[in-house]
Amino acid sequence: MDTWQYPFEIKYATVLDSIRIAYVDEGQGPKTLLFLHGLGSNLKSWQKNIAALSNEYRCIALDLPGYGKSSKGDYGFRMTFFARSVRALMDTLGLEQVVLAGHSMGGQIAMHLVLHDARHVEQLVLLAPAGFETFTPQEKEWFARVYTPEVVRATPEEQIVKNFELNFYDMPDDARFMIDDRMEMRRHPEEYDHYCRMIPQCVQGMLEEPVFKQLPRISVPTLVIFGENDLLIPNRLLHPARTTIEVAQTGAARIPDCRVEMLPQAGHFVQWEQAARVNELIRAFIQ
Structure with a gap:
């Protein structure tokens, strides 16, 4: 959404020939953190983490293809495509x-990237990642019925x-x-x-390209x-x-x-709800 307000300067890069990726690039330091958002979200979900961690590290967050200010298209949206x-x-x-950090669906994407080629990832941070919970064929069919346009x-x-x-x-x-933003x-x-x-x-992309057996x-x-x-997580109905x-x-x-x-008193958006503690844990982990 071009009308959405972002807390950092937006930059753009073209990848895979024609996909325009919106991203932010804040701070400098001995390590670079790359943040991947989750389903239905965008890079703004990391703003509390970038604001703090960019004082010590280079922090980059992107809108995945199809999301936020990045290109829209019929990309299929499989996890390997995002990776x-x-x-x-x-x-x-x-x-x-x-240092690759992924939240929810972004965590599953991060795992796919590492599993395919870990040469450029030195550490991995998974926040409430999709991919740890497994689903039967019948449960996958339920998702297909429940999640339709x-x-x-x-x-x-x-x-x-x-x-x-x-x-x-x-x-x-x-x-x-x-x-x-959703209402707008x-x-x-x-x-x-x-x-x-x-x-x-x-949703189907996450189900069709699981990572659990490859962990x-x-x-x-x-x-x-x-x-x-x-x-x-876990799915309370299934x-x-x-x-x-x-x-x-x-x-x-x-x-x-x-x-x-x-982390206590934190739900799925743990990096927002307990931002200070998450930032402390990331600092200690990557130092």
């Missing part, structure tokens, strides 16, 4: 080594507000811009139609951070008996060099 796009951006910006488009405003609130232990006022998008039919078609494809092949030191009060900490520990145990941090 290729991020890798192409790294090449375009000349990034030799990065028609269902997304028909979601009433009050449910949109509730859906955002479910991302938090206690949604703070300074996160309400996420709701405002609804007033732009072409943008909202693209969003409604893209979201189900992204032992992740070869870089990894930090996993979850909020103890995450209401989205896996009511599972807990967030069990999903976190089960996934992390498969990664050879990995530690897990569970």
